[in-house]
Amino acid sequence: MTIELLIGAIKAIVIVVLVLGLTTMMLWFERKGSALIQDRIGANRADIFGIGKRLGLPNFGFINTVLADPIKMFTKEDFVPDGADRALHALAPFLALFPVIITFAVAPMGDILRVGRYNIDLQPANLNVAALYVLATIGIGVYGIALGGWASNNRWAMLGAIRASAQMISYEIAMGLAIIAVVVTYGTLDLQAMCRIQGGVWFGWLPRWGILLQPVSFVMLLIAGMAESKRVPFDLPEGESELVAGYFTEYSGGKQAVFMMTDFAEVLLVAVLITTFFFGGWQVPWLYRDGFHFPGGAHLLMPNLIVALLEFVAFWVKVVIFSCFQILIRWTLPRLRYDQLMRLGWKGLVPLGLINLVVTAFVVVVAGDK
Amino acid sequence: MTMPPLVFAFLAALAIIASLGVILQRNPVHCVLSFALALTDIGVLFMGLGAVTVGFLQIVVYVGAIMILFLFVIWLLNIQADALKPRGNLGIKFAGAIGAAALAAELFVTFSSYPRMREIRTMPPDFGSIASVARMLFSDYLVAFEVTSLLLLAAIVGAIALARTTTGAASPALPVTVGGDAPAGAPVDAASSSIASGSPAREHA
Numbered sequence: 001m002t003i004e005l006l007i008g009a010i011k012a013i014v015i016v017v018l019v020l021g022l023t024t025m026m027l028w029f030e031r032k033g034s035a036l037i038q039d040r041i042g043a044n045r046a047d048i049f050g051i052g053k054r055l056g057l058p059n060f061g062f063i064n065t066v067l068a069d070p071i072k073m074f075t076k077e078d079f080v081p082d083g084a085d086r087a088l089h090a091l092a093p094f095l096a097l098f099p100v101i102i103t104f105a106v107a108p109m110g111d112i113l114r115v116g117r118y119n120i121d122l123q124p125a126n127l128n129v130a131a132l133y134v135l136a137t138i139g140i141g142v143y144g145i146a147l148g149g150w151a152s153n154n155r156w157a158m159l160g161a162i163r164a165s166a167q168m169i170s171y172e173i174a175m176g177l178a179i180i181a182v183v184v185t186y187g188t189l190d191l192q193a194m195c196r197i198q199g200g201v202w203f204g205w206l207p208r209w210g211i212l213l214q215p216v217s218f219v220m221l222l223i224a225g226m227a228e229s230k231r232v233p234f235d236l237p238e239g240e241s242e243l244v245a246g247y248f249t250e251y252s253g254g255k256q257a258v259f260m261m262t263d264f265a266e267v268l269l270v271a272v273l274i275t276t277f278f279f280g281g282w283q284v285p286w287l288y289r290d291g292f293h294f295p296g297g298a299h300l301l302m303p304n305l306i307v308a309l310l311e312f313v314a315f316w317v318k319v320v321i322f323s324c325f326q327i328l329i330r331w332t333l334p335r336l337r338y339d340q341l342m343r344l345g346w347k348g349l350v351p352l353g354l355i356n357l358v359v360t361a362f363v364v365v366v367a368g369d370k
Numbered sequence: 371m372t373m374p375p376l377v378f379a380f381l382a383a384l385a386i387i388a389s390l391g392v393i394l395q396r397n398p399v400h401c402v403l404s405f406a407l408a409l410t411d412i413g414v415l416f417m418g419l420g421a422v423t424v425g426f427l428q429i430v431v432y433v434g435a436i437m438i439l440f441l442f443v444i445w446l447l448n449i450q451a452d453a454l455k456p457r458g459n460l461g462i463k464f465a466g467a468i469g470a471a472a473l474a475a476e477l478f479v480t481f482s483s484y485p486r487m488r489e490i491r492t493m494p495p496d497f498g499s500i501a502s503v504a505r506m507l508f509s510d511y512l513v514a515f516e517v518t519s520l521l522l523l524a525a526i527v528g529a530i531a532l533a534r535t536t537t538g539a540a541s542p543a544l545p546v547t548v549g550g551d552a553p554a555g556a557p558v559d560a561a562s563s564s565i566a567s568g569s570p571a572r573e574h575a
Contacts, residue, residue, distance in 0.1 A: 136433075142438055150445070166442075
């Protein structure tokens with residue numbers, strides 16, 4: 001019993017540390033990546049006592065993002081405007097971050113890891129209605145943003161909050177339709193089971209990944225997910241040319257940093273969902289429980305520990321790839337107009353999702369129980 | 371799957387405190403937040419009692435969608451705390467007293483029959499799973515389920531009919547609604563125009 005509790009605690013700590021660490025790395029990639037895209041140099045100054053420079057190391061701006069910026073942010077004055085609802089103003093950033101972080105509890109990081117006589121499921125929390133859980137936590141995520149804007153007692157913040165909540169609940173419907181189509185395809189709400197179903201190959205060489213079954217859902221989830229994370233081209237809630245900074249206009253220092261982390265954690269979350277639903281989760285092509293079975297008959301047998309490690313790495317590599325992809329989109333596309341945003345959501349994605357769902361259900365029924 | 375009595379006591383107490391917060395607080399936004407907390411709490415209670423699917427659906431639908439809608443209505447109608455001062459309406463107080471008395475009597479009967487409540491049937495192994503809920507919805511209660519969806523469809527069509535303007539795309543400041551006197555449409559239109567006139571963008575234009 002104690003050992004099981006300990007294993008659970010370790011899994012929880014691993015996922016939180018990984019998510020927070022990757023969030024920081026995404027922030028770094030965003031800064032350096034945007035500099036690269038815009039032909040700038042980007043952050044390259046901060047150093048600890050000039051050690052890096054003296055050793056002649058190239059400065060990639062790591063210390064800026066990982067150390068200098070957080071220290072600056074969290075030691076800054078925490079300004080709360082007059083007439084603000086102080087309690088809610090303080091609560092809102094955490095109300096925004098918390099639901100995003102807890103969603104990672106169902107991220108399937110790998111299959112079973114055998115240590116001694118324990119079979120450790122590498123999904124931190126094995127929930128058989130995990131897809132519903134994801135929808136529930138994403139739904140709660142709106143509150144932090146909405147209240148942050150309202151509690152600031154500022155017109156721009158308020159308009160940003162209204163825009164944000166309208167946008168998020170609109171795109172949640174598209175996201176829900178995409179996820180439902182995926183659930184109908186796999187016949188389960190369990191994310192770990194979805195990953196298992198995506199094992200094996202078609203025609204002897206093609207991995208059975210969900211993208212080949214549900215390409216429409218993939219595009220929908222990507223678009224709706226980016227709208228949920230409120231980033232360009234869907235960053236109207238911030239809209240700095242119209243609303244100063246939208247819902248976090250009146251936030252500074254640590255609280256603003258928490259809002260920023262929420263955005264990046266959401267980028268990671270969307271990448272986790274896309275990886276799990278459409279790209280096999282922890283599946284590595286041609287890797288089975290006992291090792292590689294390449295098309296053509298070659299084998300490479302490996303112990304369970306190595307297989308589990310490979311799966312774990314594969315999952316996070318896929319997540320990082322899709323996170324970086326979202327950041328590339330952010331620096332490529334211009335911001336939508338509000339009417340374009342709503343038209344895309346309600347007249348584009350929702351009907352597309354409904355058609356996709358009906359077609360999926362039809363095919364599943366005709367194909368019969370697998 | 372049952373929850374420890376201590377957890378149940380905590381959740382139950384939280385539900386009561388949050389519900390009191392809904393009716394005792396002045397600021398309507400705080401009331402909505404208390405309401406959302408109470409509904410989340412009830413969702414967790416469902417999960418603790420084994421109805422995991424219902425619990426999550428409760429959170430998705432009520433907390434994730436309906437409470438946000440409440441927030442929208444409060445914001446767009448621009449309800450101030452002062453407008454919600456208790457009024458001395460004798461009829462409302464009388465009705466409230468009767469309701470409270472009925473509830474108290476019901477609680478008394480329930481609690482006095484506590485020993486009998488122990489004869490609860492054991493739950494089937496797949497109780498609360500999405501498969502068992504779906505099987506029930508689409509077999510035993512199919513007619514009720516379909517009638518409910520028809521009702522929702524009618525509500526959607528009604529909402530569109532009320533919100534549509536006669537002039538089409540170019541909506542005037544106070545659009546005339548199709549259904550003549552529109553109880554749901556009218557206040558929202560008035561509120562949105564008041565927000566627009568109060569917004570900084572309009573002042574600069």
